[in-house]
Amino acid sequence: MAVVYAEFARDALDALPLDRAVLAVFAEFVQAAGTGLVAELGCGPGQTTAHLRGLGLDVFGVDLSPVMIGLARRAYPGLRFEVGSMDALDLADGELRGVVSWYSVIHAPPHVMPSYFTEFRRVLAPDGHLLLGFFESEGEAVTAFDHKVTTAYRWPIDELAGLAGEAGFAEIGRMLREPGEGERYRRGHLLMRKDR
Structure with missing residues (x-):
């Protein structure tokens, strides 16, 4: 399945201008805060890391x-x-200037999501930035759905932002977009900053 997914995802961003814009805004915020490492967690075959x-x-x-x-x-x-695992990274506290989780937390069951935010916060430097890409539930509840890899979850954007806030992140901005051709669900994007 990994080889099939890698082929499918390789050029996916080419047809997604809003997604590219969100990634560019994240990069601009990270660069404005200074130099340092950024990690894409759950990078899959690496196309977003390369972008x-x-x-x-x-x-x-x-x-x-x-x-x-x-x-x-x-x-x-x-x-x-x-x-490596997103909830147990082999990184020092405060080592990163930025973290991107681009549709990778979708496989985390809701009850473990707080542990992911705790780990993201641990590895980020003060004022470090976090960008999440996920499937939005368009409702008031987290919704499981069938995914080719394993069960995945769609989140109400307010609920996911609230969990991040409880873990010590301040929201900078958000973007929702409707499904494009061949997509099933609305896409959510949250840009956040680690609170001191």
Whole structure:
């Protein structure tokens, strides 16, 4: 499945101008705050990590799947990719200037989501930035749905922003977009800053 997904996702951003705009805004905020490392957590085959590098960020990717990391290393040999878990990163406290979770927290069951935010906050420097991409539920409840990899979850944007706030993040902005051709669900994006 990883090879099929890598082929499908490789050029996906090319047809998504609003998504590219959100990533560009994140990069601009990170760069305005100074230099430092950015991690894409749940990077899959690495296409978003490579896009972020193209935006001028010093970025590396982390994914739980060794197969995905192998695909990313082959596709983007000049970038750093590591096997690891988003909720137990092998990084020092405050090591990162930015964290991107681009449709990777969708597989976290709702009861474990707070632990992800806790880990994101731990590894971010003061005033570090977090960008989440996810499927929006268009309702008042978290909704499970069938995904080719494993069960995934759609979140009400206010609820996900609230959980991040409880973990010590301040919202900077959000963007919702309607499903494009071939997409099933509305997409949500949250840009946040680590509170001191």
